[in-house]
Amino acid sequence: MVGPNKLESTVIFQLHMALPLSRRAKAMPASPIRKLAPYADAAKKSGVKVYHLNIGQPDVPSPIQFWDAVKNSNLQVLEYSNSAGIAELREKAAADYRKNGIDVSTDEVIITTAGSESLSIALNVICNEGDEVIVPEPLYANYIGFAAGTGINVVPIPTRIEDNFALPPSSEFAKRITERTKTIIICNPGNPTGTIYSKQQLEELISIANEHNLYVIADEVYREFAYDGVRPVSVLQLAGTEQNAIMVDSVSKRYSLCGARIGFFVTKNKEIMDAAVRFAQARLSSPTLDMLGVIGALDTPQSYFDDLRLEYTRRRDLLVSRLRAMPGVTCPDIHGAFYATVRLPIDDSDRFCQWMLEEFRHNNSTVMMAPGTGFYSTKGCGLDEVRIAYVLNLEDLGKAMDCLEIALQTYPGRTLNSPVAAGN
Amino acid sequence: MVGPNKLESTVIFQLHMALPLSRRAKAMPASPIRKLAPYADAAKKSGVKVYHLNIGQPDVPSPIQFWDAVKNSNLQVLEYSNSAGIAELREKAAADYRKNGIDVSTDEVIITTAGSESLSIALNVICNEGDEVIVPEPLYANYIGFAAGTGINVVPIPTRIEDNFALPPSSEFAKRITERTKTIIICNPGNPTGTIYSKQQLEELISIANEHNLYVIADEVYREFAYDGVRPVSVLQLAGTEQNAIMVDSVSKRYSLCGARIGFFVTKNKEIMDAAVRFAQARLSSPTLDMLGVIGALDTPQSYFDDLRLEYTRRRDLLVSRLRAMPGVTCPDIHGAFYATVRLPIDDSDRFCQWMLEEFRHNNSTVMMAPGTGFYSTKGCGLDEVRIAYVLNLEDLGKAMDCLEIALQTYPGRTLNSPVAAGN
Numbered sequence: 001m002v003g004p005n006k007l008e009s010t011v012i013f014q015l016h017m018a019l020p021l022s023r024r025a026k027a028m029p030a031s032p033i034r035k036l037a038p039y040a041d042a043a044k045k046s047g048v049k050v051y052h053l054n055i056g057q058p059d060v061p062s063p064i065q066f067w068d069a070v071k072n073s074n075l076q077v078l079e080y081s082n083s084a085g086i087a088e089l090r091e092k093a094a095a096d097y098r099k100n101g102i103d104v105s106t107d108e109v110i111i112t113t114a115g116s117e118s119l120s121i122a123l124n125v126i127c128n129e130g131d132e133v134i135v136p137e138p139l140y141a142n143y144i145g146f147a148a149g150t151g152i153n154v155v156p157i158p159t160r161i162e163d164n165f166a167l168p169p170s171s172e173f174a175k176r177i178t179e180r181t182k183t184i185i186i187c188n189p190g191n192p193t194g195t196i197y198s199k200q201q202l203e204e205l206i207s208i209a210n211e212h213n214l215y216v217i218a219d220e221v222y223r224e225f226a227y228d229g230v231r232p233v234s235v236l237q238l239a240g241t242e243q244n245a246i247m248v249d250s251v252s253k254r255y256s257l258c259g260a261r262i263g264f265f266v267t268k269n270k271e272i273m274d275a276a277v278r279f280a281q282a283r284l285s286s287p288t289l290d291m292l293g294v295i296g297a298l299d300t301p302q303s304y305f306d307d308l309r310l311e312y313t314r315r316r317d318l319l320v321s322r323l324r325a326m327p328g329v330t331c332p333d334i335h336g337a338f339y340a341t342v343r344l345p346i347d348d349s350d351r352f353c354q355w356m357l358e359e360f361r362h363n364n365s366t367v368m369m370a371p372g373t374g375f376y377s378t379k380g381c382g383l384d385e386v387r388i389a390y391v392l393n394l395e396d397l398g399k400a401m402d403c404l405e406i407a408l409q410t411y412p413g414r415t416l417n418s419p420v421a422a423g424n
Numbered sequence: 425m426v427g428p429n430k431l432e433s434t435v436i437f438q439l440h441m442a443l444p445l446s447r448r449a450k451a452m453p454a455s456p457i458r459k460l461a462p463y464a465d466a467a468k469k470s471g472v473k474v475y476h477l478n479i480g481q482p483d484v485p486s487p488i489q490f491w492d493a494v495k496n497s498n499l500q501v502l503e504y505s506n507s508a509g510i511a512e513l514r515e516k517a518a519a520d521y522r523k524n525g526i527d528v529s530t531d532e533v534i535i536t537t538a539g540s541e542s543l544s545i546a547l548n549v550i551c552n553e554g555d556e557v558i559v560p561e562p563l564y565a566n567y568i569g570f571a572a573g574t575g576i577n578v579v580p581i582p583t584r585i586e587d588n589f590a591l592p593p594s595s596e597f598a599k600r601i602t603e604r605t606k607t608i609i610i611c612n613p614g615n616p617t618g619t620i621y622s623k624q625q626l627e628e629l630i631s632i633a634n635e636h637n638l639y640v641i642a643d644e645v646y647r648e649f650a651y652d653g654v655r656p657v658s659v660l661q662l663a664g665t666e667q668n669a670i671m672v673d674s675v676s677k678r679y680s681l682c683g684a685r686i687g688f689f690v691t692k693n694k695e696i697m698d699a700a701v702r703f704a705q706a707r708l709s710s711p712t713l714d715m716l717g718v719i720g721a722l723d724t725p726q727s728y729f730d731d732l733r734l735e736y737t738r739r740r741d742l743l744v745s746r747l748r749a750m751p752g753v754t755c756p757d758i759h760g761a762f763y764a765t766v767r768l769p770i771d772d773s774d775r776f777c778q779w780m781l782e783e784f785r786h787n788n789s790t791v792m793m794a795p796g797t798g799f800y801s802t803k804g805c806g807l808d809e810v811r812i813a814y815v816l817n818l819e820d821l822g823k824a825m826d827c828l829e830i831a832l833q834t835y836p837g838r839t840l841n842s843p844v845a846a847g848n
Contacts (some may be wrong), residue, residue: 019637019668021699025549031705034507061500070713071495076485078683083458113537113685116707124573125449129553149548151575177451213443246441259502259712261537261685275445281455282569283540287711288683289494 027148031372033387039357040368049365050357051400053388056191056338060256060311062297063304069296070289078099080285084277085111089291091265092298100223102234102247103191108268110276115250115263117222120146120219122246122265123183125275127152132180133217134173138165138341138375138382140191140219154377155181161343161385164332165193167201170208177208183215189222189336192375192387194316196226196336199233206238206245213237214244221250221263222337224305227313230335242268253338254305255297260290312338315390315397322401326408328416340388341372344408345416349373349386352411360407367403385416451572456565456798457811462649463781464792473789474781475560475824477812480615480762484680484735486721487728493720494713504709508701509535513715516722517688524555524647525670526658526689533691535701539645539674539687544570546641546670546689547607549699551576556604557641558597562589562765562799564615564643578801579605585767585809588618591625594632602633607639613646613656613760616799616811618740620760621652623657628668630662645674645687648729648763651737654759666692676763678729679721684714722793736762739814739821746825750832752840764812765796769832769840773797773810776835784831808839 026314033055040050083382084090087106094106112118119142127133129151135143137156147154155176172182184205189196197205209216218235226232235245265276316334323331327342328345346352349371372385390397408414457479464474508514511530518530536542543566551557553575559567561580571578579600583589597608608629621629633640642659643712650656659669674687689700740758747755752769770776773795784790796809814821832838 019550019639019693021695022550022552022555024552025699025702028699028702028706030702031507031708034705037506042784055504056647057503059501060504066502068500075491077483078486078490078681080479080481080682082461083455113711114709120707124446126443126446128446128448129575142706142708145702149706166674197467215443258504259504259709261709261711269443271445275449278449278452278454278569279573281458282452282542282566282573283538284455284566285538285683285685287537287685287714289713289717290711293713306487323612 006328011258016279024149024151025312027333029144029148029374031145033125033370036353036357036368039354043357043366048361051365051367051392051396051403053267053390053400054368054370056253056389056391057258058253058256058338058391059393060308062256063300065299066255066257066260066297067292070293073289073292075289078288081288081291083285083392085279085286086288086291086295089295092295092342097266102236104266104268108273110265110273110280111286111291112250112263112265112280113283114261115219115248116142116146118250118263118265119143119217119219120149121279122145122248122274123150123152124279125272126160126215127182132178133183133185134176134181135185135377136165136168137378138192138372138385139377139422141186141370141374143185144377156377158378159193161330161332161341165190165195165198166167167205173205173208174212177212179212180187181212184209184308185217185219187219189225191222191337192339192341192370193332194334194337194339194341196230199238202233202235202238202315206235206240209244210240215241215246216241216244217246217248219248219289221248221253224254224308225312225338226336227309228335229317232336236266236268244269246272251294251297255300257294257297260293262290262294312390314394318394318397319388319390319401320391322398322405326405329408338388338390341375341385343385345414346384346408346411347413347415348383351413353386355411355413359404360410362403362406364397365399365403367400367407437696448573448575453568453572453798457794460777460781460792463778467781467790469737471788472785475789475816475820477816477824477829478792478794480677480813480815481682482597482677482680482762482815483817484732486680487724488688489723490679490681490684490717490721494717497713497716499713502712503689505712505715507704507709510715513719514541516719520722521690526660528660528690528692532697534689534697534704535710535715536687536689536704537707538676538685539643539672540566540567540570541568541671542674542687542689543641543643544573545700545703546672547571547574547576548703549696550639551606554604555606556602556794557607557609558600558605559590559609559801560589561802562616562796562809563801564611565567565794565798567609568801577604580801582802583617585754585756585765589614589619589765591621591629594628597632598636599842601636601638605636605638607641608633609641609643609805613649615646615761615796616763616765618758618761618763618765620654620656623662626657626659626662630659630664633668634664639668639670641670641847643672645672645677648678648732649736649762650760651709651733651740652759656760660690660692668693670696675718679718679724681718681721684717685711686714686718736814738818739816742818742821743810743812743814743825746822746829753832762814764814765799765809766812767809769838770808770835771837771839772807775837777810779835780831784827784834786827789823789827791824791831
C-alpha cells in the first residue's frame with residue numbers, strides 16, 4: 001500500500017466536497033428522545049443510576065402470550081412473510097378492531113414494520129415533495145423526522161399548555177390550509193401531551209378536512225392508555241372518513257412490545273391500500289417471528305389492560321401531584337398516553353436535560369428527559385418545556401421526581417429563585 | 425344511521441376524485457416477484473403443488489445458533505434497541521467483516537431493518553427527488569421500487585445474456601452520467617443474474633465513479649454464494665472508496681434468515697453515516713429479538729457455509745444442465761448468488777408465468793417464476809426472460825425442471841415449434 005501524500009489528500013478532499021448529502025439528509029433532525037443518549041451512557045459508565053423518562057419504553061412485561069407464541073413457533077427456516085403481513089395476523093387484528101368498535105375488514109388492515117413504517121408509508125402514498133401537513137404542536141418528534149425523510153413541510157398549529165393542549169378550533173386549521181396541504185396528522189391519545197380529543201372536536205376536524213379534500217392521518221397507538229373513564233374515539237369510528245382517513249397503529253405500547261416492530265396501517269380507501277401494499281412489497285416483509293408472537297399477543301386477556309390502566313393511572317397521579325408541588329412548574333391535565341409535556345422554570349430545555357446527565361447527581365442518580373424543543377417544528381418553542389414519559393414503577397418514578405425537584409433548585413440556568421438556591 | 429342516498433354518493437365520489445395519490449405512489453410498481461402470488465394461492469387451494477422458483481427464499485435451515493440465542497434471550501420486556509443497532513451486534517458484525525478481509529470499524533457499521541432499509545436509507549441520504557442512479561440491467565426488481573419510493577430515476581445500462589451479464593465497460597457508464605447522476609448501484613454477486621464482477625471490472629467502475637464524483641452503492645448480500653472457486657471482492661476492499669462507497673448487506677440469504685429483517689449499512693464516510701443514523705433514529709429501532717438472534721448467528725461455524733456452497737453448486741449444476749438441454753432456452757454461466765436469468769422461447773414472460781400458475785399442470789404440480797420484465801426499467805425488455813431462484817432441494821428442483829420442460833412444449837404462446845407441439 002502506498003501511504004497518503006499531499007496530492008492524494010487533496011484529491012480526497014475535493015471528492016469529499018463534491019459528494020453532497022441530499023436535502024432530506026440535511027433536513028433530517030437528530031431524535032430529541034435519543035440525541036442525549038451518549039451523555040446518559042457516560043453517566044451510567046461512571047456508576048450513576050439514570051432514570052429514563054426520555055423515551056416511551058414501558059417497563060411492563062410483554063404478554064406471556066407473545067413469548068409463548070414465539071417459543072412454540074418451532075420454525076426451522078425463518079422465512080419471508082407475505083408483504084402485507086401474515087394472513088392470520090391480519091384477520092385477527094381486524095377482528096380485534098371490530099371487538100373494540102372499529103368496523104374494518106381484513107383487507108383494510110396491513111401489517112407494517114411498526115407504527116413508524118405505517119406513518120412513513122402513509123406520508124409517501126399521499127404526499128409529494130414540497131407538500132404540507134398540518135399538525136397540532138407540540139407534536140410527536142418523529143413526525144418531523146418522517147416529514148424530513150419524505151421532503152414534506154410540517155405546518156404546526158400551536159396548542160396551549162393552559163388549555164391542556166386541546167385540539168384547536170377548525171378555524172385555526174382553515175387558516176393554514178393551502179393548495180399544497182395534503183393531510184392533517186393527529187395523535188390521539190396524544191404523544192407528547194397526554195391529551196385525548198373529544199368526539200365533537202374530532203368531528204369538527206373531519207368536517208374541515210372533508211370540506212378541503214384533505215386526508216386525516218390518525219396515530220392511535222395509545223388507544224388503551226386512557227384514564228378517568230375517558231374512552232378515545234378512533235377516526236375510523238366517525239362518519240365521512242371512509243375515503244380520507246388512515247389510522248396508524250402499533251403493538252409497541254399496548255403490549256409493551258416496542259422491540260417487536262409490528263404495526264398496522266388501516267384505511268377503508270382501497271386505492272390508498274393498494275399503493276400501501278406496493279410500498280410494503282418493496283421492502284418484502286415485516287419480521288416474521290415477531291408477527292407470530294403478535295398473533296399470540298392478540299389473545300392477551302382484558303385483565304392485562306385493566307391492570308395496565310390502573311398502574312398508569314397511579315403513575316400519572318403521582319407524577320402530576322409531584323410536579324404541581326414544585327415551584328414554577330406547570331403540569332397540565334393528562335387523560336391519556338403516558339407522557340406529560342410540562343413547563344419548567346428553566347432557560348433552555350436542551351441545556352437543562354444535558355446538565356442533568358452530565359453534572360447533576362442526587363443519591364448518585366439522575367433523570368433523563370426529552371427537551372421540549374424537539375417536539376416543536378416552530379423554532380424557539382419548547383425552550384422551557386420537557387417531555388416526561390411516566391413509564392417507571394411508582395418507586396422509581398418517585399425517586400426521579402426527587403431528582404427533578406432538587407435539580408430545579410440548583411440548575412444554574414433556573415429562572416425562578418428557589419428558597420434553597422437564593423443564597424448562591 | 426342514515427342510509428346512503430344519491431346526494432351523499434355524489435359527495436363521496438367528488439371527495440374521492442379530489443384525493444390524489446402522490447407521484448411516488450403512482451410510480452411504485454407491484455413486485456414482479458410477488459404480484460402473481462394470488463394465482464399461486466389459487467392453484468394451491470385447488471390442491472396443486474407449486475414449486476416456488478420465484479423468490480429468493482432458501483429452504484436451508486437457519487443456523488441453530490440463531491434459534492438458541494432467541495430462546496436463551498429470556499426477556500420479560502421486548503424493548504426498543506439503540507437506533508443504530510445493539511452495540512454488541514455492531515461490534516461483532518464489524519469483527520466478522522474484518523475476518524473476511526473487509527477492514528471496517530464498529531462505528532462504520534449500523535444495523536438496519538434488512539437490506540431493504542439499508543438501500544432505502546442510502547438512496548434517501550444521497551439523492552434528491554429527480555436525481556438519477558445508474559444501474560446495470562437486468563437489475564434487482566426492488567431497486568425500481570425503492571427509486572420510485574424516493575422519487576429517483578433509474579438509468580439502466582444494458583448487459584447481455586450472451587456475455588453472462590458482465591459489467592459493462594466504463595465508457596458505457598460515462599455515456600449516461602449527467603449532472604443529476606448521484607450514484608451507481610451494483611449487486612455483486614448479482615441478483616437476478618448470478619454474475620460475479622472481477623476485481624479489475626470493479627476497479628474500473630470505481631475509477632469512473634471517482635472521476636465523476638459519484639457514490640457507489642454495492643449490494644453484497646450474496647457474498648457467501650460464490651461457486652467454482654470464485655471469491656467476490658467487496659467494494660470496501662478497493663482503494664479510493666473511503667468517501668463514496670456504501671455497502672448494503674443483510675443476514676437474509678447468508679443465514680437463511682429472510683424473515684428476521686436484519687441488515688447492515690456500511691460506509692467509511694462519516695458524514696453519510698451520521699445522516700444514516702438520523703434516518704435510523706426516525707424509525708426508532710430494528711427488531712430487538714431478531715438482533716439478539718443474529719448475535720448468535722454470527723457464531724455459525726464455517727462448515728455451515730461450506731455445506732451451503734456445496735449444496736448450491738449442485739443445484740446450480742442441475743439447473744444449468746437441465747435448462748441447456750431444453751430447445752430454445754439460453755442459460756448463461758452462473759458463478760454466484762442463487763438466481764438465473766434465462767431466455768425462453770416464449771412470447772411474453774408475464775403471460776407465461778401466469779399461465780403456468782393458472783392452466784399448466786404436470787403430475788398435479790406447476791412452477792412459479794418471476795417474469796423477466798420486472799427486472800428491467802427499460803420498457804419492452806425481459807419479455808422472453810424469467811428469473812429462476814434455485815432455492816429448492818435437488819429433487820424438487822428436478823421436478824420443477826420437468827414441469828418447465830413440458831410447459832415450454834405446450835404453452836400456447838411458445839415461439840419455437842417443439843417436436844411434441846408441432847402436430848397441434
